[in-house]
Amino acid sequence: MIMAEVRSTMDTHNHERPAWLTAGWIEPRLVVVTLMALIAGSLLERAGASQVLVTAVAVIAYLTGGWFGTVGAIRGLRDRRIDVDMLMILAALGAAVVGAWVEGATLLFLFSLSNVLQDYAIGRSRKAITGLFKLYPEQATVVRNGTKSVVGLDALRVGDLVLIQPGERIPVDGVVTDGRSSVDQSPITGESIPVDKLPGDTVFAGTLNKQGVLDVQVTALASESTLSRIVHMVEQANENKAQTERFLDKFEERYAVAILGFIALLIVVPPLLFGADFGDNFYRAMVVMTVASPCALAISVPASFIAAIASAARSGVLFKGGAYLEQLADIKAVAFDKTGTLTAGEPAVTDIVPLNGMDRADILAIAGAVEARSEHPLAKAITDAADPEAVARIAVTDFEAVPGQGLHAVADGQEVWIGSPQAMAAQLHVPADVHAETLRLEQDGKTVVGITWGGKWRGLIALADQLRPEAKRAVDAMRSRGLTTVMLTGDNPRVADLIAKQVGIDAVHAGLLPQDKAAVIESLRVQYGPVAMVGDGINDAPALAVADLGVAMGAAGTDVALETADLVLMGDKVERLATAIDLSRLARRVVWQNIIFSLSVMIGLIIAAFTIGLALPLGVLGHEGSTVIVVTNGLVQLLLLPTLKSARAGKRAAA
Secondary structure, eight states: OOHHHHHHHHHHHTTTSOGGGSHHHHHHHHHHHHHHHHHHHHHHHHTTOOHHHHHHHHHHHHHHHHHHHHHHHHHHHHTTOOOHHHHHHHHHHHHHHTTOHHHHHHHHHHHHHHHHHHHHHHHHHHHHHHGGGGGSOSEEEEEETTEEEEEEGGGOOTTOEEEEOTTOBOOSOEEEEEOOEEEEOHHHHOOSSOEEEOTTOEEOTTOEEOSSOEEEEEOSOGGGSHHHHHHHHHHHHTTSOOHHHHHHHHHHHHHHHHHHHHHHHHHHHHHHHHOOOHHHHHHHHHHHHHHTOOHHHHHHHHHHHHHHHHHHHHTTEEESOHHHHHHHTTOOEEEEEIIIIIEEEEEEEEEEEEOTTOOHHHHHHHHHHHHTTOOOTTHHHHHHHSOHHHHHTSOEEEEEEETTTEEEEEETTEEEEEEOHHHHTTTSOOOHHHHHHHHHHHHTTOEEEEEEETTEEEEEEEEEEEEOTTHHHHHHHHHHTTOEEEEEOSSOHHHHHHHHHHHTOSEEEOSOOHHHHHHHHHHHHHHHSSEEEEEOSSTTHHHHHHSSEEEEESOTTOHHHHHHOSEEEOSSOTTHHHHHHHHHHHHHHHHHHHHHHHHHHHHHHHHHHHHSOOOHHHHHHHHHHHHHHHHHHHHIIIIIHHHHHHHHHHHHHHO
16 A cells, blocks of 8 residues: 555544644654754764764654554555555665665655655645535525524525525525526536526536525535535545556555565575675665665556546546546447437427418417417427517417317417327318428428417427537547447437438437347447447436446436446536547556656666665655656646646636
């Protein structure tokens, strides 16, 4: 176990202790004490002070510099594991045995300093996530029985009415019951532009109310909010290690044992067989044990993945673990669900065809007035398209929904029928021109609604599920990255083909049930290789589970999507998948940069120890320096630079 992991574990167990009792507070101060003792000991030795005093100062340097390393080594032994901490402590003790206590103390100082710097760098990545908790206000204004009161978040209950003023953070997930405003919900969805909120709209804890006063009904406790689940998920993601990381964990354990065996032979064999000086040989063995320790190699992968996961989460992209971050870089094909993923998932009016002298506005007004009384899925789209004032002027009576035929009512004293022309044919004659126009619209993948008023056909209204504005950009982004795109849908082939042509999908599978989608994913894997499935996380659950990587979008506030997918796009922007792919590929490059660099430094230092008699302090400096470099490389490339880039993009969008 590397020191950063030891301290992280200790702080986890001691999270209820005061800050000054935690490892994160204590170790940096012990490093300072170690440095002071190291300097004092060197000065005393040069000044000819008594050996007792010099030794006492050396003991202080060893105790303060080696405390956390010793704790880590003991824990490793309890787990029956020999690790880097053990190698460092043994090397420092070995240096003291041959009288090179200054070198040993220098080793412990640099080792501890390196781990403090590692902890700081990795802590920056972790704080990018845990810092989201700071978005919670400490209190909320609740209205109960007409009385306002300020209470702590723990006192809020589901169903409470919370009053949120402009400039305040929204304390809980809820639904707007009154008021209008724009809300900055970038911590949840990654959207840089504030989103308008009206009565009936959902709001999330931690988001910022920008303008108007909002009354919000609580739908989830603070501890169960979307923001809390996001933070918890990303913290847990670190436990789901990538394949490369798991391999290096096993390699580190076996390698450490092998190094100890090699060092034992190096100490014993040269003096016995070749007459080498025991002291010089022992010192060289300690140098080799120090520089051969795989600190940089061990930390190179987790440090990079932690930074990448944190960076993604700040953009509204949640990876369930490093394994999925690594896996995304291997994807060869992406399967998209149609409804709700490439399309908005809600029908909208696309065409209005007037008949018999009726104009478009009047057709919509009559249809809207009647449809306002209907619960049919298409009714809302028609009423939304109509002018509310024109609808209000039409008197509707005797409304009836006739199964298999449509809606029947009396509007402004005239009989009205609304429904599909085919269904209405049972009651009314369908003229040839109406039939031809209906076929034309249906061939474009649209649903057609006919309207008769006063015994005459007055018009046709066509509706269709609308493409998301970013759908084509998202598909183009996949193809530009060398990925095959496929669309899976339960819709009919005609509609599916039309959508596919509009966005540039490579292959289409239509008329599928949820279980059929899972079977198609299996066949795509055989044909192309690893497959990602992008859906809404509900009716696509079987396909998401079977795919090599399940991606749920629009998942803010959706428990099913948060649980079933491996990668979650919190907003409704499917194009963010391209950002996630770029990040995963960058993470892989950074990991291999770190692995190659750390191995090169380690091999170079080992060669120097055998060929030019590398001094222990220089060996420690090179060893620990490489560790700090790989951690910093991951932090800068995967977290800091993407964050700056995202901030600049947000400013440009706002401008």
